[in-house]
Amino acid sequence: MSGYLLETKLHAPKPRPRVVQRARLGERLARGASSKVTLVSAPPGFGKSTLVAEWLGQQTAAVAWLSLDADDNDPARFWRYVAAALQTAHPELGLDAARALEPPEPQIDQAIHSVLNDLANLERDVVLVLDDFHMIDRRDIGDELAYVIDRLPAHAHLVMTTRADPTLPLARLRARGELVEIRAADLRFTEAEAWAYLNGTMGLDLGGADVGTLEALTEGWIAALQLAALSMQGRADPASFIASFAGDDRYVVDYLADEVLARQPPDVRRFLLQTSILDRLTASLCDAVTGGGGSRAMLERLDRGNLFLLPLDDQRRWYRYHNLFADVLRTHLLAEDPDSLPALHRRASDWFERDGDRSEAIRHALAGSDFIRAADLIEPAIADFGRTRDEVTLRRWLEALPDAVVRARPQLATALAGALMQTGMLAGVADLIATAEAALEGPAAATHAGPSESERVRLPGHLAMLRAGYSRITGDLPNTIAHAQRALSVAARDDHLSRGGAASLLGLARWETGDLDQAHRSFAAGMASLEAGGYRSDVVGGQVTLADIRIAQGRLGDAVDAYRRGLDLAVEGAGPPLRGAADMHVGMSGVLRERNDLVGAREHLAAGRALGEANGLPKNPYRSRLAEARLCQAEGDLRLAFDLLDDAERVFFADFSPMVEPIPAVRARLLIAHGRLAPAREWADRARVGATDDISYVRQFEHVTLARLLLAEGRVDEAVPLIDRLVAAAQDRGWVGAAIDALIVQALARQAGGDLTGAVGSMDAAFEFAAPEGYARVFLDEGPAMAQLLTLASKRGTLPSYAGELLRATGPRAARTPARRGLMESLSERELEVLRLLRSDLDGPAIANELVVSLNTLRTHTKNIYGKLGVSSRRAAVRRAEELDLL
Amino acid sequence: MNDPKPRLGGTSGYEIRTQGRISDRWSHWFEGMTLVHEDDGTTLIRCPDLDQAALHGFLARVRDLGLPLISVTPMSSSEPTPGSSQGSPR
Structure with a gap:
């Protein structure tokens, strides 16, 4: 599941012997090592990863390598892998971050800060390589990475290989000289490099003119040169091959791959096509998929023959095909034998299930359109997803299933309803819940055995909790209460999530009805369940609500206790505090202000601010401004109080709590x-x-x-x-x-x-x-x-x-x-006139002139005005008058 | 030619031209699109109905094959889409 890390992704590819030495690029990479970021950006097949891996082999720095794939496009998972990669570089790196990212509640901000801390404390050079960064297109990951880059210590370097420029502030990095770039034009083989590659690495014997022609035809694209070399190996007359290649206007990969595949013996060709469905290859998996033996020998043969096979570990147990070549192979498979695909995927899925990698097993079941099998595999994994809160992956899988399959299975329909609600999508949720409830009551569907006994026991409580949540979001108070109560009466003792969710919802609903004692009791019970289930940051956030209810009950001391408990929970364990600690300080500030400890109130506001915006819950921006506005009122700074209220309204965030003080x-x-x-x-x-x-x-x-x-x-x-x-x-x-x-x-x-x-x-x-x-x-x-x-x-x-x-x-x-x-003693018309002139740039004699009075008379007026406004200077008088809208 | 105006929230047809003749074997890769091989050694990929997200996904696939991209042009809705993937429409 999401806690499962693939070690092969943390393995830098080992450069092959006799690779082309690329001194010009090595120099540039060396320059990169003294700047913050090196970006190797080019289309596939330009030797990006190989270049970086080769260069790293000559470095003394600690190296953390991470090969990214499409599943890593999720912040928690991405940073979990970064932490794991850093740990391979040095045991002191990434340990706290990995801990912070543990399920059920990954703390990404905390992890990022501890990564930065670890890097700063390390007394040697360290290089983090993010290979295939184009797999990541989520804006939040880009933002988080940009934040890290800004704060990287001098001895830490980031290297990225990518097919598309990342959404990082590249222009700014360039301007500061913190970015070294290696792009396609730099990576393409020069004629000399092509010569060394074709005649050295690939063992051909080509003349300078032939090399020149090939270099021109492929435009130095290494993948194409490699295919061309494979096509020419063992050919008596390479010149005629080059001539017909030159005369063909096909997409070069098409042309060359056809040539290469046509030259393979039938068993190799079949092996290549059948195993092309795999993202990673190992002998026993290939045996399973091809239904034959001898895959180990075959993989070694392909490896030796330079057939685009990349080893993923030092023992050469796991491999993968070069992406571009894998695409070509899959295309041939689909064109030549499309009917074999379901069986191939099925065998891969079986192998991964036996090997304990359920995610891959599910992926292959879905890829082979074996939806019943996919559903059978997903169902037992749902509970894990509940714990890890990885709703995004779960939702992706469930949405890949046909509607009919999901609706026929109450577990799946329930899980999809929950995942949709968690990710803020309400459409279809009520229908899914109703379907699941009906399916639970009816006879089991014919297609499968139906939920296990324990699931039959668990689901009704969970569904009732979902109904309560749905009612709460749609503002249906009576149904929130009814469903939450039902959830509590039917949910199993150890179903902490359903019980915690239902009790909290019940508490919020009762708060809204003004039943404060019951509200507190229910909400506190909900927090106790969530705590028992390990949902620590939910419990931290819940303290704000508990304190709010306490304040409504007039129990300021108990509110302070709730905030203290929230703070204690937030700072438990190593690293920076959990999100929500800032909210506790804001809450404390409010109580201290009420008790007229304005200095203490200020201090807590400052402490909350010092933790940073990221440490606050979504409602903290408005709550902190509201708290400060009231503090300003107490301190007598009205203008600021009004400004802060405007600000608070601008950043207002509604959550599940009733808005008691709009x-x-x-x-x-x-x-x-x-x-x-x-x-x-x-x-x-x-x-x-x-x-x-x-x-x-x-x-x-x-x-x-x-x-x-x-x-x-x-x-x-x-x-x-x-x-x-x-x-x-x-x-x-x-x-x-x-x-x-x-x-x-x-x-x-x-x-x-x-x-x-x-x-x-x-x-x-x-x-x-x-x-x-x-x-x-x-x-x-x-x-x-x-x-x-x-x-x-x-x-x-x-x-x-x-x-x-x-x-x-x-x-x-x-x-x-x-x-x-x-307010009690209003200003006269004449005094207002004087006041308006006091606001101008005119000096005393000029104002007296303007009013056609003596300077003494003016002084009498201003003295009266100051007295009525309770101020002692012209500036204060103007300000006060503006506050009172007198001007 | 009338003025096609692709919109952020709408769908629109696109013609994408790449260098090199792409084998029909790739048609599953470019599902729902028509490949037209031009005499000048380029391939015109006609995509009748893409929204903006699908267009970007499609461009990533072109990128992943290492196909040099020549142009992306919105199609006028009145322009007929040839049914055949062979031969030049001209």
């Missing part, structure tokens, strides 16, 4: 707090919140925001019933975080209505929740009206000490940021 509502609160009621009213209209709406958990934050707006607009009569209903619901249902928030608004409403005793009562109720957990900013972020309430509560309330503590915290800050005072 960013537009957060912005509306900031607007209300600073008297900008018109845009806040626009928010309320857009968000379609009304004072007579039913109270629901997911909208309570918006409703409390609306109550604040109504209060600020002086519509106390509308605000009071709404806020009373909110307070009752929040207290009744244990939404403690929301209750504190609503009680504060209730206190302000009562204060505004002159009911100071009632206001103090609301404050006391809020303190009862807030005091044990150290809530502070929720009070302090209110305006000066709160100072009065706190004063009252500290004298007449039931928790005077807490009120007094908060009051002291408001004191100096209230004096320093008199934002709200500016």
Whole structure:
């Protein structure tokens, strides 16, 4: 499976004796060794790999070789092979990376960093060769590799051979002199090299003119020269061959391969064609496929005869055909004996199954259109894929099967539904689930024995979990809950993935309904199952959700514990922390801010940022900005707070969690707090919140925001019933975080209505929740009206000490940021006029001139303006006025 | 000739010209396409219906055979596709 590494891919081809010495290219490769990257880019058959392998043979550097194939076009697999290749170069390289990439949850960023670390710590030259890099076209692998190249230590070099230029920043590397390129024009044989090759390596005896003609006809293309040489071996009259070659306008490979094949004895020819279906050849496999013996001797014969056979290991146990030659052979096979293909693939598939390489067995079954066999092979492998999370490969196989085969087998239909959902494709998922369920209930299909007993037990729970997930994604709350509950009741004890997934989904659904205690219990149970199954990074990410629910319950201390647990889990083991550690710091910052430890809150934000964007979960970009916006509000930097909210909205990412505090509502609160009621009213209209709406958990934050707006607009009569209903619901249902928030608004409403005793009562109720957990900013972020309430509560309330503590915290800050005072005492028309001129470049006398007043009068105006705005300089006054939209 | 406009999300016919006469044996390699051998020693591969991804996949196959690529031209939809893979259409 995906954990299975082919050692032959890590083997540099051994150069044959008597190969043509190519000093000019050796020099260039040597130059490459002192730059970062060497790119050997040319069509097939130009001797790219041979050149690099030959050159490496003369080097003292540690060498890591990796031959890539189409299956490596997957980041986890690609880096797993890179780590394995590095380990062959030096035992200290790639060990941590290999560990980080282990299933079930490969950590690619972590692996890349530990590779870079290992390379930096190695005290000798090391060369990593990525052979056939054109097999890789995934953009993310290219980006990851570009990142590595940028950070390569001086003693590490990357060599790539490829048929197509890779998607790396080549122009930048060129400009910095970090790239050495060897291309087709460099690789093609010169006449002298062609002479040495044809007469030396291939043992011909050609004159200079014949060599010149061949070189011109093939344009120095080595594959064609090799075919030509094979065609001429043992021929009495090479000149006539060359003449007829020159007179033919066929594609040179066609012409020459026909010649070469026509000259092979029948047994060799048959062997070549039949084994052309194999990507790798070894004697017993070839025996199985050809149905005869003697393959070892045959392979040795081909090897000696230079028939495009490349050894893949030192013992010459495994070989492969040169790609171009293999294509030619397959073409001949298809044209001459197409009916033999299914049997050949079947025999190859059987051999690989016996040898324990299920992936290859499946590949050959699919290539031979033996879909029943392919399905039989895929089914038992599904559980492994669940563990390794290699949904991409699984999906590719399942999609290669005819629809009817997948639908007839509940295991396959279930696996495809799961793989599709994992990769974000919803189309057809519901249908596949229904098909699988129906197939499980009905009699087993005639074509196969049906799922094993243990699968019959496992599948219903897994299907129910998939249904719950599908319902969650499509926003169907009742069905999410129903299916998740069903999954939990039928899933086997040890089916950690189904149980974990179902319990987490149930937790999220209950959170959305406002059943916070049950939500926490279910979600925590889901995390415990996933942890038991080894899904560590899911558990790290889950801590954010657990903490969110804790905060909603008004349990800040427990939220901190969840973040700490997430951090501990993330840094467990060697290497950089798992993805999600940054989110924990952002969460911690939020709690510290609430507790009015603004310095600590800043520190955690910085710590989260220091881990890098890549360490954050997809929702971290917006959550970190939201957290910082609130921190800026607490610090009094309103402009930055608004900017950050805009930013947060831009990078918003919706996941499975309910959106309890929508960013537009957060912005509306900031607007209300600073008297900008018109845009806040626009928010309320857009968000379609009304004072007579039913109270629901997911909208309570918006409703409390609306109550604040109504209060600020002086519509106390509308605000009071709404806020009373909110307070009752929040207290009744244990939404403690929301209750504190609503009680504060209730206190302000009562204060505004002159009911100071009632206001103090609301404050006391809020303190009862807030005091044990150290809530502070929720009070302090209110305006000066709160100072009065706190004063009252500290004298007449039931928790005077807490009120007094908060009051002291408001004191100096209230004096320093008199934002709200500016709102209570508005500027006169004349003062606004002065303010507008203060924004210009004019100096004092010029402004006085403009207003036709004396400098003294102007000073009086500015003093009044500064006082009302609570500032002490012209610049601050302008800034403040802009914040308040006064200009 | 009317102006063929290949679109990113659509399909379009293409004519791909390569150097050398390609044997008909390769027709499975170029499935669904027509090979036309021209007098000038080039091969015209007519692909009636390719979207952009299929075009790039096809070009990779041309590359993998080491066939020198001469041109890639969008076909006008009104142009008939010859049914035979032999002989010149002219």
